[in-house]
Amino acid sequence: MKKTLLAAAATIALTAPTLADGVQINQLHRYTSGHTAWNTNSFWIEGDDGVAVIDAQLLASDARRLATQIKATGKRIAGVIVTHPHSDHFGGLAALKDEFGDFPIYATQGTADHFEGTHKQMLASYQMPNAFAEPLDERLVMPTNIVSGGDTIAIAGISFNIHDLGAGEAANNLVAYQPDLNVVFAGDTFYPFAHYYIGEGHIDGALEHLAFLKATFPADTYVMAGHTDPNRIASADPQIGYIKRFIEVVKEARAAEGALDANGRLTREARGAAVTKLMADYAHYDDFSFGSQTILTWNSFGVEAWLMAQKD
Numbered sequence: 460m461k462k463t464l465l466a467a468a469a470t471i472a473l474t475a476p477t478l479a480d481g482v483q484i485n486q487l488h489r490y491t492s493g494h495t496a497w498n499t500n501s502f503w504i505e506g507d508d509g510v511a512v513i514d515a516q517l518l519a520s521d522a523r524r525l526a527t528q529i530k531a532t533g534k535r536i537a538g539v540i541v542t543h544p545h546s547d548h549f550g551g552l553a554a555l556k557d558e559f560g561d562f563p564i565y566a567t568q569g570t571a572d573h574f575e576g577t578h579k580q581m582l583a584s585y586q587m588p589n590a591f592a593e594p595l596d597e598r599l600v601m602p603t604n605i606v607s608g609g610d611t612i613a614i615a616g617i618s619f620n621i622h623d624l625g626a627g628e629a630a631n632n633l634v635a636y637q638p639d640l641n642v643v644f645a646g647d648t649f650y651p652f653a654h655y656y657i658g659e660g661h662i663d664g665a666l667e668h669l670a671f672l673k674a675t676f677p678a679d680t681y682v683m684a685g686h687t688d689p690n691r692i693a694s695a696d697p698q699i700g701y702i703k704r705f706i707e708v709v710k711e712a713r714a715a716e717g718a719l720d721a722n723g724r725l726t727r728e729a730r731g732a733a734v735t736k737l738m739a740d741y742a743h744y745d746d747f748s749f750g751s752q753t754i755l756t757w758n759s760f761g762v763e764a765w766l767m768a769q770k771d
């Protein structure tokens with residue numbers, strides 16, 4: 460019996476580091492949406508008197524389920540960090556506020572600047588026909604607290620070091636490092652082993668962000684990804700490989716005889732062939748229920764725009 464108690468105490472000691480100011484981090488939790496809402500992750504950490512949340516889901520139903528899990532601790536939301544301005548990471552804020560009232564919302568200026576535009580675009584693209592079996596929440600909730608790279612913020616006594624990485628997967632991406640857990644919350648800067656979205660064409664940024672993660676944190680540091688399972692930083696390599704393979708295939712396709720249309724872009728046929736080639740290379744990668752062809756086609760446009768801009 461005594462042995463069991465000691466073992467239990469050891470487990471608690473491992474999972475509940477005490478911060479310098481005596482605040483306990485009890486546990487790191489993860490909530491993941493269903494596949495139709497793109498397996499989107501929210502993470503939350505319990506402090507003594509509240510919970511720090513990273514990313515706020517797309518759908519109100521997911522945000523409410525997340526709220527139910529948080530409420531089971533008896534704690535309030537002390538603040539939410541939004542990693543980047545894509546609706547699958549902030550669309551659930553209004554529903555969270557319904558459940559908890561006001562709380563501070565932390566984001567970079569670059570992310571705050573794109574909230575409204577992305578929100579409108581999502582409503583225009585996905586409200587009709589309804590892609591999610593529930594309407595998107597039309598209420599836009601904006602960040603309240605602007606953070607900058609180099610800031611250290613505290614939410615419920617839990618500290619996060621903010622790195623503003625600029626444009627990459629989105630128009631702006633931050634990563635937040637939590638030193639006591641030695642964990643990086645990377646949003647969509649990092650999700651290996653799945654079709655990584657580079658459709659916005661910030662290809663240099665996407666590669667630089669992964670290089671930054673590798674250069675800044677030890678290879679065995681765990682990264683909490685915006686989608687897919689947490690992985691160690693070393694898993695950035697296959698993701699870098701995915702982006703580089705994409706560039707290679709699109710470049711190759713564009714070089715072929717008769718591949719370009721009057722605007723200098725891949726013809727429908729040539730693009731389709733390039734996408735099919737990439738689908739075969741990454742047949743085992745998750746497509747978040749878009750259908751691989753959809754994400755890969757978006758990505759082909761992003762990579763192509765980037766290649767065309769390089770020639771100027």
Ligand SMILES: [Zn+2]
Binds near residue numbers: 499545
């Ligand atoms: Zn996302």
